[in-house]
Amino acid sequence: MKTYKIACIPGDGIGKEVIPAGQAVLEALATSQNAFRFDFTSYGWGGDWFRQHGEMMPQNGLDALRDKDAILFGSAGDPDIPDHITLWGLRLKICQGFDQYANVRPTRILPGIDAPLKRCKPEDLNWVIVRENSEGEYAGVGGRAHQGHPIEVATDLSVMTRAGVERIMRYAFKLAQSRPRKLLTVVTKSNAQRHAMVMWDEIAVQVSKEFPDVKWDKELVDAATARMVNRPATLDTLVATNLHADILSDLAAALAGSLGIAPTGNIDPERRYPSMFEPIHGSAFDIMGKGLANPVGTFWSCVMLLEHLGEAHAARTLMDAVEQVTADPTLHTGDLGGKATTAQVTEAVCNRIRAGSAGIKAA
Secondary structure (H helix, E strand, O other), X not given: OEEEEEEEEEEOOOHHHHHXXXXXXXXXXXXHXXXXXXXXXXXOOOHHHHHHHOOOOOOOHHHHHOOOOEEEEEEOOEOOEOHHHHHHHXXXXXXXXXXXXXXXXXXXXXXXXXXXXXXXXXXXXXXXXXXXOOOEEEEEEEEEEOOOOOOOEXXXXXXXXXXXXXHHHHHHHHHHHHOOXXXXXXXXXXXXXXXXXXXXXXXXXXXXXXXXXXXXXXXEHHHHHHHHHHOHHHOOEXXXXXXXXXXXXXXXXXXXXXXXXXXXXXXXOOOOOOEEEEEOOOOOHHHOOOOOOOOXXXXXXXXXXXXXXXXXXXXXXXXXXXXXXXXOHHHOOHHHOOOOXXXXXXXXXXXXXXXXXXXXXXX
16 A cells, blocks of 8 residues: 655644644545555754754755655645744745746635635636746845844846746646636736846747647736636636735635635746645634634635546545535535534534545445
């Protein structure tokens, strides 16, 4: 029986609640499928680790993760630690250290979710946002000088390389090609950012020639936000820079009903290193420890993890269970207008996995 080695990094805030919930549904799935098992290793990195050791994760932390098949990540963020320290010290250290250059964020309106776009049918909002995840606005190039003086200066440079843009464009075109509509929107801001973003546009044109069956268009990022609200059915797959996609994917999740249900995968398409899967909702310290966190974003991230591992049947089984649960309003957490707890939603998903397995065996 195949054993998958999974690193679990709950991180901060509600990450400590939703990652154990994710492990529970994966364990239920492994038991019901009886075709594979999981070997989980948990790492207590994050804000608490920082308070003890002065760093968000050990200097050699990547070595501990290197032999894993995948990483399940919770969140990074602590009210007592500056955000740039928590992000760069943990999540981005893993993403960049393992060259997880494709951040993939599917978005759609799940059954039973009351999404804010009342004129939008669920089939009209079914997107995948591909985010360049290794350079661009989050390249980490810049600095500060003359701090505390009137002449203080601070710079953050957006760095784009031809290799980096080519590989994310190629990934996005290939993903669009695999989806039924074969439709891609390249998000840009080349009217104002006249160097790197112009190169981004030029490379999109060049890569598009490799995918003649993919219909594609170009949209300025500000216009893309309006299009997501006013004409959602015209979009399918989108590709954007690190910052632009970061913002657009949060808007997409909100339009689908809640950030609490949104998943993401930080992917190394060449599979040189483990890829990392996480909900996008953040640490949400205001509800930490109250059992109110929505675990659906983590469960959907687990679906992506299973797909990445090649366990397509198990991924479909889990997604079916999640959709059965979201279809029941009594199992909605507070972010969806309900009163269900993290534990209740988790148990409901596990029960539906077990019930589905029992039905298959009975048949």
